[in-house]
Amino acid sequence: MSHVFPRNSKAPPPVVAHGAGACLIDANGKSYLNCGDAAVSCLGHGDAHVDAAIRAQLDRVAFAHTGFFSSEPAERLADRLVSVAPEGIDRVYFVSGGSEAMEAALKLARQYYLEIGQPERHRIIARRQSYHGNTLGALATGGNAWRRAQFAPLLMEVRHVSPCYAYRGQHPGETETAYVDRLIDELDAEIVALGPETVMAFVAEPVVGATLGAVPPVADYFARVRELCDRYGILLILDEVMCGMGRTGRLFASEHYGVAPDICAVAKGLGAGYQPIGAMLCSARIYAAIESGSGFFQHGHTYLGHPVACAAALAVLERLIDDRVLDRVTPLGDRLRAALTERLGQHPHVGDIRGVGLFQGIELVRDRAAKTPFDPSDRLHARLKAAAFDRGLICYPMGGTVDGQSGDHVLLAPPFIIGEDQIEDVADRLADALASVLH
Numbered sequence: 001m002s003h004v005f006p007r008n009s010k011a012p013p014p015v016v017a018h019g020a021g022a023c024l025i026d027a028n029g030k031s032y033l034n035c036g037d038a039a040v041s042c043l044g045h046g047d048a049h050v051d052a053a054i055r056a057q058l059d060r061v062a063f064a065h066t067g068f069f070s071s072e073p074a075e076r077l078a079d080r081l082v083s084v085a086p087e088g089i090d091r092v093y094f095v096s097g098g099s100e101a102m103e104a105a106l107k108l109a110r111q112y113y114l115e116i117g118q119p120e121r122h123r124i125i126a127r128r129q130s131y132h133g134n135t136l137g138a139l140a141t142g143g144n145a146w147r148r149a150q151f152a153p154l155l156m157e158v159r160h161v162s163p164c165y166a167y168r169g170q171h172p173g174e175t176e177t178a179y180v181d182r183l184i185d186e187l188d189a190e191i192v193a194l195g196p197e198t199v200m201a202f203v204a205e206p207v208v209g210a211t212l213g214a215v216p217p218v219a220d221y222f223a224r225v226r227e228l229c230d231r232y233g234i235l236l237i238l239d240e241v242m243c244g245m246g247r248t249g250r251l252f253a254s255e256h257y258g259v260a261p262d263i264c265a266v267a268k269g270l271g272a273g274y275q276p277i278g279a280m281l282c283s284a285r286i287y288a289a290i291e292s293g294s295g296f297f298q299h300g301h302t303y304l305g306h307p308v309a310c311a312a313a314l315a316v317l318e319r320l321i322d323d324r325v326l327d328r329v330t331p332l333g334d335r336l337r338a339a340l341t342e343r344l345g346q347h348p349h350v351g352d353i354r355g356v357g358l359f360q361g362i363e364l365v366r367d368r369a370a371k372t373p374f375d376p377s378d379r380l381h382a383r384l385k386a387a388a389f390d391r392g393l394i395c396y397p398m399g400g401t402v403d404g405q406s407g408d409h410v411l412l413a414p415p416f417i418i419g420e421d422q423i424e425d426v427a428d429r430l431a432d433a434l435a436s437v438l439h
Contacts, residue, residue, distance in 0.1 A: 019045025022418040024394070032389070035426055036396035039209065039242045039359065039413035042269040043319055047417075050274045053315035057308045066304045073310035080317050081281065084251050086260035090284035093297075094277065094305040098241030098267035099133030101278035105263045106137050107299045109201045109235050112286050115293035121200040125190055127163040129404065131211045132203060132239050141203050144211045145404025159194065161187050163208060164217040167352045167363065168371065168402065176219040184224045196232040201263075206253035209242035210398060213361030213409030214354055222257040235262040235286075241278065242359075245269030246320050247413065249330035249357035256356065262286060272316045275309035325416050333357040335420060336412065339427035349438055358416060363401060364408040364434075373407040376400075380437065381408040387433035395430060 006012045015027040021044045023031045034041055043050065057073060064071055078092040093108075095101050106124065113121040126132070128143040139148060140155035143163075148155060162169060162183055170179040191199055202225065208215040229236045238261035243253040245266055250256055252264070263286065267278030290297055303309075320326045337353065337360060344350045344362065351365035364380060366372045374380045381397035388395045388410075401407030414426060 021045060022415045022422055030392065032392045032394050033414075033418075033422060033426055033429065034394045035412045035414040035418075036394040037273070037413075038268060038396065039247050039411075040268045040271075040273045042246060042416045043272045043274075043316060043325065044415035044417045045273075047272070047274070047315075047319065049319055049323075050272065050312055050315040053311045054274060054308055057311035060307075062308055063303075064307060065302070067300075071305065071307040071310065073307050073314055074305040077310045077314040077317070080314060081279065084317075084321070085281055086252055086254055086264070088260050088262075088283040088285070089264065089281045091282050091287040093280040093282070094310060095267075095280065095301060096276045096303050096306070096309070097278045098239075098265060099135040099138045100301060101241060101265035101267050101280045102133045102138040102141065102239060103135050104280040104299055105237050105239075105265050105282075106141065106201070106203075108263060108280065108282060108286065108290075108297065109237060111298060112235070112289050113200055115289040118197075120198050123194050123199045124158045124201050124203060125187065125194075125199060126158055126160055126203040127208075128160045129163050129165065129211050129401075130160075130203075130205055130208060130239075132205075133241070142211075144400065146400045147211075147404075149404075159190055161190050163212065163215070164221045165208070165212060165215050166218045167215075167354070170218070180219045180221045180224060183221065184228060187225065188228060191228070191232055191234070196234070199232065199234050201235040201237050202229055203237045203239060205239045205241075205243060206257060207243040207248055207356055207359060209359070209411065210396070211404075212401060213363060213398070213411050214356070214359045215361065216354065216356050217257060220257075222254070222259045226259045229262075237261060237263045237265070239265050241265050241267045242413075243356075245316075246326045246329055246416065247357060247359045249326070249333060251320070251326065253356070270313050270316065271309060272312075274316065275306070275312035277306070277309040277313050320416075328416050329357045332414075332416070332418065332420070332423060333360065335423050336360055336414070336426065339424055340412075340430075343427050343431040344434070347434070349434075355412075358412075358414050358418075360412045362410050362412075362430075364410070373402050376406050381410070383437045384408075384410060384433055387436045388430060391429045391433050393426060393429040393433065 130143040132138045132142040143160040271277040352363040381399040385397045396411040
């Protein structure tokens with residue numbers, strides 16, 4: 001009898017025994033292709049370089065509280081991240097995961113405006129069908145109705161505008177340029193309605209992950225958002241917790257769209273699952289306001305800058321950059337997209353196949369022509385997850401794609417070290433699982 005509090009008490013999971021490459025093996029010896037652990041395991045399992053870095057750091061020191069010490073791994077990791085970060089990023093604040101990184105981002109944005117004498121700026125604008133974490137501030141910022149519903153009385157007010165979700169948002173006959181114009185006009189109107197002098201930040205995922213299924217922007221959407229934020233003196237916070245650290249083929253997904261955030265959050269692939277770590281990165285301008293003002297960021301966690309976690313993350317970056325593992329992402333992503341398109345592109349219940357790099361999503365529909373979603377009571381995403389798992393494929397299906405209630409998609413985020421033959425296997429197993437639940 002287990003005393004572990006599981007995610008789902010109605011369906012306790014099997015016990016994992018070990019990992020090897022792109023696969024996980026349970027206690028009964030069954031192997032699973034791991035393409036659905038929330039985009040964490042970018043280097044797969046058993047990477048010798050990362051393992052060695054962790055062991056070496058444990059031989060030196062496991063923990064030192066950042067109220068008293070910095071550490072060599074934290075210093076080196078911060079230097080490396082800043083050297084590859086978008087233009088203007090100059091400081092890194094290490095935490096233990098994505099939600100913590102987003103909480104730190106929101107609190108830093110608020111303190112920044114206090115430090116520069118604009119205390120009236122406190123409002124946040126984000127997008128519907130976004131996900132920014134499970135802590136209360138991050139949850140409030142996220143725009144997924146289902147995740148927010150039962151905690152609504154505890155959440156601060158955040159305004160939400162339309163996502164850049166062309167499959168459903170772009171009107172028939174509407175050009176991408178006209179669609180982006182409409183989205184920017186909506187955001188502009190929301191800023192004006194709130195009072196530009198009260199808005200502190202606009203928050204968005206460059207490529208939307210869990211709640212929409214690998215949805216990239218179209219045209220010059222983010223360049224236009226950046227211009228609007230600059231016009232009104234609003235900070236742009238980009239959440240790259242899931243889509244960052246190489247998942248899209250670039251270390252930062254924002255690089256694809258030619259924009260630099262004021263504050264950015266990363267996690268998941270930063271530690272590749274070898275240690276729990278996340279980071280909030282900010283511009284030199286924001287840090288300077290704190291440094292020349294109070295000098296103290298009024299925030300903190302016990303495990304900030306954990307030396308072993310930082311050593312692991314630095315080793316992950318060395319594998320991605322120095323060993324050129326990152327170079328595999330775009331060609332393998334193209335191969336995955338081609339395999340999915342070959343097997344499912346004409347499927348009557350596949351409405352859209354989308355994504356960037358090894359971050360691919362498939363939206364499922366009852367009626368392909370009308371884009372009608374399945375009824376939520378069908379629980380298609382849950383049945384697909386179980387069917388794929390039974391076939392030895394770990395994928396990431398979710399419901400509520402359209403509005404937080406209806407709609408289904410599946411997200412695929414394989415390790416960057418996955419073999420080309422395994423890519424074909426992923427597509428085969430997913431197609432077989434889908435056939436079994438839509439027979």
